[in-house]
Amino acid sequence: MNPVPGPQEATPISPHALEAAAGWLMQLHSGTATTDDHQALARWQQQDPEHARAWQRAEEMLKTLGDIPPIIGKTALDRPSSPSRRRALRQLALLLTAGPALWIVQRELPWQELVADYRTATGVQREVLLADGSHLLLNTDSAVDVRFNTRERHLRLQSGEMLVSTGTSPSFRNAQLSVTTHHGQLLSSSARFTVRQKREQTHVAVLAGTLSIHPRQATGPARQLVAGEQCHFSAYEAQPGSLTDDTTTAWTQGMLIADRMTMRDVIAELGRYRSGILRCSPEIAGLLVSGSFPVTDTDRSLALLARTFPVQVRRIGNLWASVEART
Numbered sequence: 438m439n440p441v442p443g444p445q446e447a448t449p450i451s452p453h454a455l456e457a458a459a460g461w462l463m464q465l466h467s468g469t470a471t472t473d474d475h476q477a478l479a480r481w482q483q484q485d486p487e488h489a490r491a492w493q494r495a496e497e498m499l500k501t502l503g504d505i506p507p508i509i510g511k512t513a514l515d516r517p518s519s520p521s522r523r524r525a526l527r528q529l530a531l532l533l534t535a536g537p538a539l540w541i542v543q544r545e546l547p548w549q550e551l552v553a554d555y556r557t558a559t560g561v562q563r564e565v566l567l568a569d570g571s572h573l574l575l576n577t578d579s580a581v582d583v584r585f586n587t588r589e590r591h592l593r594l595q596s597g598e599m600l601v602s603t604g605t606s607p608s609f610r611n612a613q614l615s616v617t618t619h620h621g622q623l624l625s626s627s628a629r630f631t632v633r634q635k636r637e638q639t640h641v642a643v644l645a646g647t648l649s650i651h652p653r654q655a656t657g658p659a660r661q662l663v664a665g666e667q668c669h670f671s672a673y674e675a676q677p678g679s680l681t682d683d684t685t686t687a688w689t690q691g692m693l694i695a696d697r698m699t700m701r702d703v704i705a706e707l708g709r710y711r712s713g714i715l716r717c718s719p720e721i722a723g724l725l726v727s728g729s730f731p732v733t734d735t736d737r738s739l740a741l742l743a744r745t746f747p748v749q750v751r752r753i754g755n756l757w758a759s760v761e762a763r764t
Contacts, residue, residue, distance in 0.1 A: 452534065454491035457481070459529035548710050553580035553595050555582050560710045560733075562691075570604025571614065576633075576688055577710045577732070590614045598633035600689055603646070620672045621652040624659075626723040631686060642667035644686045650675045691733040700748070704760055711735040713756030721748050721762050 457474045461478050464470060482489045497724040516577070557563045557575045565573040568585050575581065579597025590612045603614045603625060616623040616632055618639040623632065628646030632639060641650065643666055649659040653672040660675035662668065667685060668678045687694040693706050701722035710732040724746060730738035742760065749763045 439497045450490050450494060450534075451487050452530070453488045454485070455494065455533040456526060456530045457488070458491035458495045458533060460494065462499075462529055463526070490649065491533070498532055539726050554583045556580035556595075557597070558713070559712050560735075567604065569606040569612075569614075572602040572604070572691055574600040576600075586612075588612060591617065593617045594632060594634050596634060597689070598631065600629075600631050600686065602629045603627050619653075620670055621650060621655070621675075624649045624651065630662075631689075638669045638671045640667065640669050687729075688732060691731055693730045693732050693738070695726045695728055695730065697725045697727055700726055700742075700746070700760070703730070703742070707732065707735050707738055711758075714758070716759045718759060718761040721746075721760065724748075 447462045461481070464474060465478065479493070482492050491640050499627050533718045543700075555563065555565050555573070555575060555579060557579050558577045561577060563575045565575065567573065567590075569581060569590055571590070573581065573592075576598040580595040581598055582593040582595060584591040584593075592615070594616060601614070601616065603740060605627070613624050613626050614628075618632065623630070623641060624647035625646060628648045629644045630641055630646075631644070632641045632647060641648070641662065641691060643662045645664050647661065647663045649661050650668070651659045652670050652674055653676055655672075657674075659677070660668065660670065662678050665681055667677035667681045668676045672675065682693040682696075684696060693703070695703050698706075699722060701717050701727045704715060704717035707730065715735070726742070726746065728741070728745065732738070739758065739760065742748055743750050743763075747763045748760050750758055750760055752758045
């Protein structure tokens with residue numbers, strides 16, 4: 438005789454209870470939760486055994502994932518009816534429904550990107566027109582949050598790269614446009630510029646107008662950039678500006694322009710636009726490369742490299758490729 442499963446295993450948890458538990462997770466891990474919030478959660482669990490089961494599932498998920506970054510809760514609480522909140526609730530409710538198998542897969546995912554207002558997949562670019570007339574072009578694998586009202590125009594680049602052209606709507610004439618990255622803030626009333634967030638620093642290039650750079654932990658004055666200048670900045674300082682060139686915005690035309698770049702760097706750049714793994718063999722990593730390569734067709738770019746340089750491309754399936762010395 439087969440054992441009869443217990444009620445916890447036999448009966449799925451109500452989707453409504455799981456969604457409510459997701460809401461409690463967001464609120465309690467927002468960084469602004471109060472004693473009253475924790476007491477309200479306790480009352481909610483006592484109202485229905487299904488509520489208690491849903492919260493138990495949420496706690497089990499937290500043990501696997503570790504924690505929910507506070508920015509998720511803050512974003513959702515600040516904008517209770519925003520698409521970001523709805524996406525976050527759906528994502529958390531899905532995880533609660535799916536159980537441990539999906540929790541493990543999701544453990545390393547960047548939550549900020551999952552709930553961003555606008556985002557792109559690998560190899561995809563996207564144009565966005567904002568309420569003030571500003572125009573964004575998001576590059577591959579990028580994510581940005583947008584917060585506009587009569588007092589502020591704020592973009593938060595969660596990951597990746599974008600081209601920003603500020604708008605001139607009369608409704609926002611008194612609000613500067615600000616762009617925040619992990620390393621600091623950019624401010625401008627009127628400019629056209631690119632901004633790319635990297636692990637240790639952010640790169641910005643001004644194509645028109647002016648903007649100021651405010652590193653997050655710097656104590657000195659802001660760095661001012663004018664049209665034709667670019668620089669990198671960390672959380673502590675902004676480097677001196679240098680002149681821009683055609684390589685800065687080549688991606689907006691679907692190209693990578695290499696000017697004596699190392700093969701390692703060229704492959705790393707092409708890898709941003711390609712799903713799967715693209716590696717560069719150490720023995721050819723230092724080769725200097727000059728030329729133009731389409732980022733919209735990385736297979737074609739790899740073929741160009743193989744025809745022009747003493748390298749070959751070895752593939753295993755569709756998701757793994759290695760650029761190696763030609764034999």
